[in-house]
Amino acid sequence: MTEVPPSKQAGHQTQHLQTISLEEAHRRLREHLTMQALPAESVPLVDALGRVLAEDLVADIDVPGFDRANVDGFAVRAADLAGADAGQPATLSLNDELLTPGRAPQHPVTAGTATIIATGGMLPRGADAVLMVEDSEREGDMVKAYRTLAPGRFLTFAGSDIARGETILFRGQTLGSREIGILAALGHDRVTVVRNPRVAVLSTGDELVAPGQRAGPGQVHDSNSAIVSAAIRELGGAVIPLGICPDDETALEHQLRSALPDCDMVLLSGGTSKGAGDLSHQVIERLGAPGIIAHGVALKPGKPICIAVCDGKPVVILPGFPTSAIFTFHEFIAPVIRRWAGLPPERVRTAEARLPLQTPSELGRTEFLLVGLSEGPDGLAAYPMGKGSGAVTAFSKADGFITIDALTQSLPADSPVNVRLIGETTRAADLIAVGSHCVGLDTLLAQLSAEGLQVKAMHVGSTGGLVATRRGECDLAGVHLMDAGTGAYNRPFISPGTVLIPGYRRMQGLVYRKDDPRFQGLDADSLVRRACADRDCLMINRNPGSGTRVLINQLLGDNQPAGFGMQARSHNAVAAAVANGRADWGMAIDVVAWKYDLAFLPVQEECYDFVVPESRLQRPGVQRFLRLLGDPTTREALAALGLRLDVAATDLAAAATS
Numbered sequence: 161m162t163e164v165p166p167s168k169q170a171g172h173q174t175q176h177l178q179t180i181s182l183e184e185a186h187r188r189l190r191e192h193l194t195m196q197a198l199p200a201e202s203v204p205l206v207d208a209l210g211r212v213l214a215e216d217l218v219a220d221i222d223v224p225g226f227d228r229a230n231v232d233g234f235a236v237r238a239a240d241l242a243g244a245d246a247g248q249p250a251t252l253s254l255n256d257e258l259l260t261p262g263r264a265p266q267h268p269v270t271a272g273t274a275t276i277i278a279t280g281g282m283l284p285r286g287a288d289a290v291l292m293v294e295d296s297e298r299e300g301d302m303v304k305a306y307r308t309l310a311p312g313r314f315l316t317f318a319g320s321d322i323a324r325g326e327t328i329l330f331r332g333q334t335l336g337s338r339e340i341g342i343l344a345a346l347g348h349d350r351v352t353v354v355r356n357p358r359v360a361v362l363s364t365g366d367e368l369v370a371p372g373q374r375a376g377p378g379q380v381h382d383s384n385s386a387i388v389s390a391a392i393r394e395l396g397g398a399v400i401p402l403g404i405c406p407d408d409e410t411a412l413e414h415q416l417r418s419a420l421p422d423c424d425m426v427l428l429s430g431g432t433s434k435g436a437g438d439l440s441h442q443v444i445e446r447l448g449a450p451g452i453i454a455h456g457v458a459l460k461p462g463k464p465i466c467i468a469v470c471d472g473k474p475v476v477i478l479p480g481f482p483t484s485a486i487f488t489f490h491e492f493i494a495p496v497i498r499r500w501a502g503l504p505p506e507r508v509r510t511a512e513a514r515l516p517l518q519t520p521s522e523l524g525r526t527e528f529l530l531v532g533l534s535e536g537p538d539g540l541a542a543y544p545m546g547k548g549s550g551a552v553t554a555f556s557k558a559d560g561f562i563t564i565d566a567l568t569q570s571l572p573a574d575s576p577v578n579v580r581l582i583g584e585t586t587r588a589a590d591l592i593a594v595g596s597h598c599v600g601l602d603t604l605l606a607q608l609s610a611e612g613l614q615v616k617a618m619h620v621g622s623t624g625g626l627v628a629t630r631r632g633e634c635d636l637a638g639v640h641l642m643d644a645g646t647g648a649y650n651r652p653f654i655s656p657g658t659v660l661i662p663g664y665r666r667m668q669g670l671v672y673r674k675d676d677p678r679f680q681g682l683d684a685d686s687l688v689r690r691a692c693a694d695r696d697c698l699m700i701n702r703n704p705g706s707g708t709r710v711l712i713n714q715l716l717g718d719n720q721p722a723g724f725g726m727q728a729r730s731h732n733a734v735a736a737a738v739a740n741g742r743a744d745w746g747m748a749i750d751v752v753a754w755k756y757d758l759a760f761l762p763v764q765e766e767c768y769d770f771v772v773p774e775s776r777l778q779r780p781g782v783q784r785f786l787r788l789l790g791d792p793t794t795r796e797a798l799a800a801l802g803l804r805l806d807v808a809a810t811d812l813a814a815a816a817t818s
């Protein structure tokens with residue numbers, strides 16, 4: 161038999177996934193795992209922050225432990241002060257002691273007597289109130305009281321803060337500074353907490369490099385370990401970091417076998433699908449019984465998840481794609497860690513919203529679709545974040561997700577949806593920008609954020625931004641769309657009920673690597689001619705519907721040079737493709753070309769403007785944005801980015817109030 165050369169082994173892919181439903185996957189997991197808190201352990205109070213209480217805490221002492229003076233003055237019997245006032249003070253004789261905090265009284269307060277007491281001092285038997293020193297006058301061993309007092313005045317009774325026998329903290333509560341204060345007040349120097357679930361975390365893949373190292377061509381920073389480890393800690397788990405393992409069966413097996421004895425669970429990511437490097441599942445199958453209980457769940461994202469139980473310990477391979485990894489973590493693993501850590505089930509928070517756009521879904525897989533929420537006149541709108549399983553930002557930036565049933569192929573625009581919220585509840589955004597991305601907009605939003613405004617940006621492209629403004633579901637949209645007929649930017653596209661705020665101009669042009677000998681000394685037109693004549697000269701195109709694509713079409717006419725079918729979705733993506741040699745030329749804005757150190761041949765200026773729904777023009781966040789856009793210092797900062805601001809600030813102000 162001839163040996164398959166390594167370069168051809170990528171073609172050697174197996175079909176091993178036997179997809180089961182989401183419900184069945186959960187059922188199998190519950191069947192094989194013990195879903196209860198791990199055993200308790202006692203830890204010193206100083207190490208208790210963030211730990212989960214293993215048992216209810218019943219107070220075994222009173223706090224305060226004695227009746228306590230709240231002011232400096234005299235311990236008295238309230239009845240002795242009946243009728244006393246400035247004209248007719250009551251006179252009491254002083255007992256022979258001084259009750260500073262920490263001293264146990266030796267003499268009772270009998271009728272007609274009083275004892276000097278300091279704030280925090282222990283009240284003697286017989287006393288039922290404290291006379292403030294300001295309301296008295298001392299004369300030798302006598303004291304005059306110039307007011308009456310109700311019994312209980314200016315003192316705290318024993319057990320009024322915490323009463324012995326009271327359940328003061330409950331099992332499952334996470335110990336924060338406030339709970340730790342209570343434990344100390346009760347005299348505890350140790351506390352019984354649930355043992356932290358120990359989760360070993362490992363990323364697999366030859367292409368992975370650790371954050372902090374430079375990623376070479378084709379390499380990827382290992383982000384799964386970081387997000388999964390932090391999520392484990394958020395859930396009360398302890399992480400055993402195993403780092404990155406290359407696609408090497410022997411190394412992987414060795415690493416897993418040495419990790420298993422010290423942990424309660426192993427989480428891997430990557431190498432669970434059908435590719436040549438996907439060998440993790442073969443390794444975990446032989447680590448212990450019963451082995452793999454699910455490999456392939458009809459779920460999107462997350463289909464190739466592989467769940468094994470090896471001699472009682474779960475070993476789970478999360479899919480390598482970052483969104484798939486973190487989604488499946490939260491779907492299958494987080495509830496287990498919570499339970500083991502002694503935490504109650506997650507409180508599910510949801511919001512009712514509508515989908516502004518028709519949304520396709522894959523038939524046969526339950527789909528979790530990440531969305532960003534925006535408040536409109538008819539309630540919340542859920543804009544799909546639409547970045548796919550490979551994205552790292554979608555999960556982190558989304559407000560929540562909707563679940564689309566496996567049998568649904570498409571949800572029509574305006575469908576009501578139930579959004580499962582993720583992350584901490586934040587207050588409503590002061591400014592929501594939905595639309596096209598621009599470094600200038602980033603600068604403006606960063607400034608507002610630094611001023612304390614809650615800003616939210618959803619990059620859904622110019623057209624998506626215009627939909628959002630038309631529906632009144634955002635505060636502003638950054639847009640740059642050219643009308644092919646007239647060459648005019650943005651104004652032809654805005655709808656009644658929205659206002660166009662002039663932004664700035666950005667120079668569009670052709671980019672290529674500075675050292676590419678084929679393009680030296682050419683202008684834009686001759687570069688296009690040269691590229692059209694050479695099939696080895698690859699372009700990178702833009703997505704249809706983008707303003708840049710309109711311009712590219714004008715420049716190319718009927719020509720379709722090599723690479724015409726490759727589409728990037730942003731100026732940055734075009735520049736990145738050219739800089740790393742995947743393409744040789746494309747169209748982008750000059751600012752981005754500089755960032756990637758590319759040569760730039762100007763073609764045409766495009767206008768990046770802001771569209772604001774009239775109904776939201778007066779919102780404080782929008783007004784602040786507009787003032788900022790007109791502010792000379794901000795305009796200097798934008799100009800320094802290479803953005804051309806030839807619209808006078810006064811015109812801006814006029815637009816803002818129109």
Ligand SMILES: Nc1nc2c(c(=O)[nH]1)N[C@H]1C(S)=C(S)[C@@H](COP(=O)(O)OP(=O)(O)OC[C@H]3O[C@@H](n4cnc5c(N)ncnc54)[C@H](O)[C@@H]3O)O[C@H]1N2
Pocket residue numbers: 363364365367368380381382383384385429430431432433434435438461462463464478479480481482484549550
């Ligand atoms: N022919 C098929 N191919 C694929 C299928 C399929 O059914 N048939 N399923 C796709 C789906 S769905 C997913 S999800 C992915 C998951 O694949 P793997 O779990 O095998 O993951 P890898 O191939 O190792 O990596 C996928 C992707 O993610 C990047 N990655 C991996 N680990 C990390 C990490 N720790 N940090 C950041 N990024 C990571 C990796 O570089 C790849 O780009 O398979 C599809 N394919």
Ligand code: MOO
Pocket residue numbers: 459460461462463464479481483484549550
């Ligand atoms: O399951 Mo994959 O997560 O669809 O990308």
